[in-house]
Amino acid sequence: MSTGKCREYSPAVFFPSDGVGVEIAKKICNRCELQSQCLEYALTNRINHGVWGGTSERQRRRILKERRQSAAQPVAL
Numbered sequence: 001m002s003t004g005k006c007r008e009y010s011p012a013v014f015f016p017s018d019g020v021g022v023e024i025a026k027k028i029c030n031r032c033e034l035q036s037q038c039l040e041y042a043l044t045n046r047i048n049h050g051v052w053g054g055t056s057e058r059q060r061r062r063i064l065k066e067r068r069q070s071a072a073q074p075v076a077l
């Protein structure tokens, strides 16, 4: 976050209390060149709060769930 777009904003912007705030933070992330790395950092470290890499907490939970399900799929031979 020290080199991303978020350095130009208050940290509070990325820890919104409502859906409107989430959308504002996500728009900032969408203009950040570190978005994909930031998202992977949040997923790897299981960061549950705030907007990271252009995703909400709910979206990251969904991504992690999908990855777990994909990893559990048997490989077709």
Ligand code: SF4
Pocket (backbone or CB within 6 Å): 001, 003, 004, 005, 006, 007, 014, 028, 029, 030, 032, 033, 034, 035, 036, 038, 039, 051, 052, 053, 054
């Ligand atoms: S993707 Fe968003 S939270 Fe991550 S570094 Fe960029 S602006 Fe900051």
